[in-house]
Amino acid sequence: MEGSNKPTEIGSTKMFGGYNKRFKHYSPTLGCSMNFHVYFPPSLSTKFPVLYWLSGLTCTDENFISKSGAQRVASSEGVALIVPDTSPRGLNVEGESDSWDFGVGAGFYLNATQDKWKNWQMYDYVVKELPELLTKNFPQLDTSRASIFGHSMGGHGALTIYLKNLDKYKSVSAFAPIANPMNCPWGHKAFSGYLGGDKTDWEEYDATFLISKFNNVSATILIDQGEDDKFMHDQLQPHKFEEACRKANVPLLLRLQPGYDHSYFFIATFIEDHLHHHAQALKL
Structure with missing residues (x-):
């Protein structure tokens, strides 16, 4: 596998008339073998x-495919779902699996600058390598028409990647995103580990900070947040992002959903709205 990044199909299941297909390939960006759906x-x-989906902490490329139910609407709307993994795997970096919120399963969709974590280049993998791989190997996919969404850490990834690449994505949405990672424990741990101590480097991966730099966001950003999410106030901080959008005059629809938590039960409940949100933008 190493030396060739052409994807190999390793799984296929029929669903709503279409197919979930899992692929394995060698990633030059990450320096390891990766799976995606x-x-x-x-x-x-x-x-x-x-439509790219970015998953949250501890997830792989399989969680969304098996739990979200997104395929029903994707089938009727004629939208392909692209689901990468959340970090490099199998590199055996010392300490990579010591905690659930850093290292394996916790790539935070950034390009690490600290030498120990030099393979953690998930931003470039999602923004550059994966679209190129899809374009080269799957002629049925039109990667020039793309949108992006995600959950928690993946919601953070979707928002920051969208804001930094408005020319590449038609729309963005998120479920319970880590909206202001510079100011929460998860973000502090990840950013200090991957990026070092200079907080000006952290700003490049914080949606609440980035939103102030963009006044040309025309598509409405959709965010769903469960009101019974135990992480909402300490880790996710959607209201800080809402305030930043208001100041920057960026259109945001933040929906607080009473009784819902941080789980895929919450995601599955509102996934249809997000699929329609993106399908509308992708067909413009």
Whole structure:
């Protein structure tokens, strides 16, 4: 596998007329073998736009595919779902699996600058390598029409990647995103470990900070947040992002959902709204 990054199919299941397909490839960006999922809707004569999902802490490429139920709407809307993993794996870096919120399963969708974590380049993997891989190997996918969304750490990733690449994505949404990681324990741990102690470097991966730099966001940002999410106030801080959007005059629809927690039960409940949000943008 090493030396060739052409994906190999390692799994396929039919669902809502289309197929969940799992692929393995060698990633030059990350320096290891990686898995990702694609949900291909039922075949049509036209190419499918793509919607990237970024998962949260401890997840792999499998959680969203098996738990979200997104394929039903993706099938009817004719949108392909792209689901990468959350970090490099199998590198055996000392301490990479010591904690659930840093290292393996916790790539935070950034490019690490600290030498020990030099393989943690998930930003470049998602923004550059994966779209190029899809374009080269899957002619049925139209990667020029792309949107992005995610959950928790992946919601943070989706927001920051979208804001820094408005030319690449038509829309963004998030479930319970880590909206202000510079000012929460998860973010402090990840940023100090991957990026070092200079907080000006952290700003490049904080959606609440980044939003003030962009006044050309025209598509409404959709965020769903469960009001019974135990992480909302300490870790996620959606209201800080809401305030930053208000000041920057960026359109945001923040929906606080009573009784819902941080789980995939919450995601599955509102996933249809997010699929329609993106499908509308992708068809413009």
